[in-house]
Amino acid sequence: MDISRIPTGIPGLDAMLKGGLIPGRVYLVKGAPGTGKTTLAVHFAIAGVANGENALYVTLEEPAENLKTDMRLLGFDLNDPHFTLIDATPTAERYVLISDFFEEFASNIEKMADAIKRQFQERRYTRIVIDPITMLKLTATKEMDYRRAFLSFIKTMMRLRTTVLLTSEMERTDIEEYLVNGVIELKTFSMNGRLSRGIRITKFRGSAFDDAIRPYEITERGIVVHKDRVLTLP
Template sequence: MNGGVDLFEKIPTGVEGLDVMLKGGLIKGRTYLIKGGPGTGKTILSMHFLVEGAKRGENVVYITLEEPENEVRENMETLGFDLSNVTIVDLSPTSGHPIFSSLMGFESGIDVKTFENILQDIIGDNIDRVVIDSITMLKVATPTETEYRASLLRLMRTLKVKFNATTVLISELGNGVEDYLVNGMIELRTIEVKGRAVRGIKIVKMRGSDFDETIRPYRITNRGIEVYPDLSVFEV
């Protein structure tokens, strides 16, 4: 266990076992990163986070930069997610939205002002929770790592200062500059244990909060993600 005293307001993720590991949830108003390989449940976990906020009457936004909105809705509804109060902003390549071509041709990094205008037009100034899936597209659209770092910092600051949002960024596994910029990072991994594949969730860092450092097993079920905070991946 990581020592420390929690001094900040926390909000639940919508996954009970993960909230146990987080000692109550995520710190409100900060930026977090969910990393994992294909099929590990990154989008599912982020949708738990948004649906939980919607249940609490919060304004929640899912920004998709890869998968079209209709596919996101179909995939999540098969798992029983009620997305009726989740605003989905489709900025995927097939959406025809001009931001995609703007990003791909933007020579000094992420067009943060365009993002801000889109969010304001759709939901106004009050956004409680936002997910960006995934920041890989933003990284591809930025010429250099230095420009990507500066642009990502501007985007994170806009979401925090302008909208006071709790933000979740989604990324593939691998080291990236975003690892050092976010307030917390959660990894979803597939681990081989005694010759079989086991899904494991690990909290890599969580600034300002105590958390469980042990890799815990999780499953993707017909109700979404279930985390088992009392088990180790080596005990399942």
């Protein structure tokens, strides 16, 4: 039986995923700063918008205006009416103005889930991005409490029948990787004195997938994954 798929907006990555992500599930994109996690997440959200879907993007680290400017340079219009951008960053100069968003979305993962459910009272979203989940993990005082809250968050998102993409800058994401349905890892390597970028899928429940490390580039039109090439590490 064929499983329905939704595109990530990056053809080479969709090929690695055997057609795209399985809808209604939660996925993690992990990588060090500068590897392109936010760009990949925007690809995913805008692919839905281009298909007439509603996408909700919660930014917890990069102020919304900066994100809009950076993505505009790559050809992404974040002002589309189908794209809802929530700025939940705690930056000092904007904190007073957007304290409600910070308190609702970023103070802990339980409040994030509740805030998203309230957003669904206004419109249905088929795609959600939380960028990065790292900020919410840092608010947890006990690992076990965070684990329970994260599992509850996943169950809530699945009940909403929405596809969620989380980003993380942490090298160790044991709990998240164990509980989510799929993990995409972005890495940089120094090879022959040059910087190389590699993308690999380390987990994808319910489907076969390409587990090779494929080279990718961040171009003036976003991320390009070279699905027919393998990155050979030294």
